[in-house]
Amino acid sequence: MGTVSKALSLLAHFSCDKSEIGLSDLTRLSGMNKATVFRMMSELQQSGFVEQTGADRSYRLGPQVLRLAALREAAVPILSVSRQVLRDLSDEVGETCHLSLVQGMQLNSLSHAYSPRHATKVMLEDAEVLAFHATASGLAVLAYSNTAFIDAILTSPLSSHTPDTITQPGKIRAQLDQVRTCGIAESIGGFEAEVHSHAVPVFGPDCQPIGALAVAAPASRMTAAQKDLIPQALHRAGASLTHSTGGMPPASYPVFTKT
Amino acid sequence: MGTVSKALSLLAHFSCDKSEIGLSDLTRLSGMNKATVFRMMSELQQSGFVEQTGADRSYRLGPQVLRLAALREAAVPILSVSRQVLRDLSDEVGETCHLSLVQGMQLNSLSHAYSPRHATKVMLEDAEVLAFHATASGLAVLAYSNTAFIDAILTSPLSSHTPDTITQPGKIRAQLDQVRTCGIAESIGGFEAEVHSHAVPVFGPDCQPIGALAVAAPASRMTAAQKDLIPQALHRAGASLTHSTGGMPPASYPVFTKT
DNA sequence: CCGCATGGTTCATTATTTGAACAGGCGGTT
DNA sequence: AACCGCCTGTTCAAATAATGAACCATGCGG
Structure with a gap:
């Protein structure tokens, strides 16, 4: 080194x-x-x-x-473009929304929007490092990553963040297959207990995921109506963000339909 | 090296x-x-x-x-705190406002707010490097910097950005004395032709300037009313920003009075 | 086809990095 | 007051990594 x-x-x-x-x-x-x-x-x-x-x-x-971040944003304005998308999504679904970006073998949650609708909300730390295998964001990214990247992640140590964290590579691969059928990842208490998250990948110009857009809510607030609204709103917001930043989804990414 | x-x-x-x-x-x-x-x-x-x-x-x-910028902001939230201050100031004075931070021997303009009041406005590049001697922001910072820093800046090459740029150290020192009497720096066409700028220093916890808050306007729009409003609004905004970020001005910094 | 530019690579030589041992300061304990 | 354990910071002989001239492959314009 x-x-x-x-x-x-x-x-x-x-x-x-x-x-x-x-x-x-x-x-x-x-x-x-x-x-x-x-x-x-x-x-x-x-x-x-x-x-x-x-x-x-x-x-x-x-x-x-x-200074370097300002220059990076000038060249690739992912955070500034996402800010409005996150605000709109948060207003619509009434829960915490956040954007995570892939950085090497790490997934960093870098931009957040909190809804004032409830006093109790899911809070994230600034630049929080998310575990690929244990979060909806991570699963959303992995589902559309190349095989080598998936293998690299699944052969590195997969820690248990909560009793509900899935750490067996076989089961995680099955989760990825599920994500691929509908284009949205879901995680219940995998990273944070009692937090129900949905996430969609955000794609770059090369059709590879650069990150994920997620909604995180207390599991107790996931009504049938929210279970219907969140995936639809998230899918539209994710597509909008991908498009706004000059990205494009792979052909295999499903056009969203109502579940 | x-x-x-x-x-x-x-x-x-x-x-x-x-x-x-x-x-x-x-x-x-x-x-x-x-x-x-x-x-x-x-x-x-x-x-x-x-x-x-x-x-x-x-x-x-x-x-x-x-990621590093997000972590830096979490620790020292100068940009996020300044965002509202810049917006409020820009709304009040109807011109471009920006915050510049000292980084070593450089002054970087890192945060901006533009007013929609006029179609013609002063635009700044992202992370634009300002010349200390040729800008109101630079003069505001220098006026309250320690002697060694002032000497270091004034003995480095001082380039002429416009025909109006003052490059003689003696004259610049006189300008700094002027800034110290009223706490505000002013520059007309020193860095950009036909741009009239005002700036106040933003202080850190050690009473040293960490940057400057500035208003930049086309010289043609500087009416008598604006010449009265801008210094007052800027002084209040600068004091607010210094205070909000846990800074404090030196005892020598003048309490603002109407000119 | 040629000349010139680009990004990228090699390995003998050279320069820089390394880290064990040391110094001084500070707070806490006896 | 003395001592201990920790901190930040420093030194320099030995060890390691960096260096750069020369080279390669590719692409482009004339």
């Missing part, structure tokens, strides 16, 4: 609940020598990717990532 | 009007050997910071920067 990759892997340790990390913690998390971590973080800091903060001099992500 | 810094410096070549760059172009821009650029870009790609696109395999910024 090259020096650049090692340095960048340090940035992967930051998360929503770990926004500031000290030198010794980074040393433990990364398994690298403290002097090595120190030197790499110093270079990342000089380049603006991290900055030191507080009396204990811990590190956090720096302002340069905002 | 370390290997990590060199690799990250490749990312600095991306801009709004250069969102995709080929291997040979990056080699020319960076002055590094093509094999070195190739290896570094490959590592950046494996880490999700860039991706290759199109038939010519050129590079563009990758999805990982979206």
Whole structure:
């Protein structure tokens, strides 16, 4: 593993609940020598990717990532285009909606819209990492991914997030087949207990999924009417988002019909 | 210069009007050997910071920067907090408003609000790099920066963006003194011809400026009423933004009074 | 067909990275 | 006051990775 990759892997340790990390913690998390971590973080800091903060001099992500994200959005405006789609969908179905993007072997939930209709709602952390096998979003993406990607995901460790998480590759493959028949993935309590989620893939110009659009609701609120409304609204919103960002679904993606 | 810094410096070549760059172009821009650029870009790609696109395999910024920006915003929500402040200010003054953040020796305009009041408006590029000496935003930041930073900026090459750009350090220092008396910077045609800009600094928790909030308008629309309204509205909005993000102005920052 | 550009690759040489051991500061405990 | 355990930060001989000149394959325009 090259020096650049090692340095960048340090940035992967930051998360929503770990926004500031000290030198010794980074040393433990990364398994690298403290002097090595120190030197790499110093270079990342000089380049603006991290900055030191507080009396204990811990590190956090720096302002340069905002600039690069703005440039990325200028080129591929997936987040800004999705914002209105998420708001409209959330208003229509009255539940939490979110967009997740595939980033390597990871699925990151990057944009959310919350409905004011209920005080109790499913909340997601910023840049939350979702498990492919345990979430509707992940299953939606996998169902339309190439075989090599599916194999890679299903041969990596599949952790149990709740007692309801399906972790056997055979059963997951059967779930993927089910997604392919109707174009929507569904997960009940697979990632978060008592959360019922639906998701559709969002496709790029190469007909490969770049992410997923999902509705997440407390299972107790899934009435027959909601079970009818959510798939239809989600399918339309997903198609709209794919289209708005210059993507196109594969020929095998089903045109939605009422269940 | 370390290997990590060199690799990250490749990312600095991306801009709004250069969102995709080929291997040979990056080699020319960076002055590094093509094999070195190739290896570094490959590592950046494996880490999700860039991706290759199109038939010519050129590079563009990758999805990982979206995730890091989301995490940075979760920790320091400067862009999301500023969004409403910019919208309100833009509605009030009827002109383009934008927030720029200091990133090392650079000032990047990262968030904008446009007013629908006029068809003709000042447009900014995404993540546009502003010149400290030639912009109201830059002057607002410099006026409250430490002496070493001011010296560093004024001893670096100061380019002439328009015939009206002031490039003599002595004159710029006089401008900074003027900003310090009233807490607002003003620039007429210094960066963009016929654009009249006002800006106030936005302060961090350490009373140092982290960026600037600006109003940019065509000079022809600067009526006496606007010349009265804009400084007042801008001063309030800047104070609000500083406060909302946990910052505080230095004791020397003037409490605004009507001119 | 040729010249020139592109993206991509190789491997002997060179430069950089590495990490064990160390330093100083701070807070808590005795 | 002294000591301990942790933190951030530093050094430099040894080890490892990076480097770049030269090369390859492909595509395009004249």
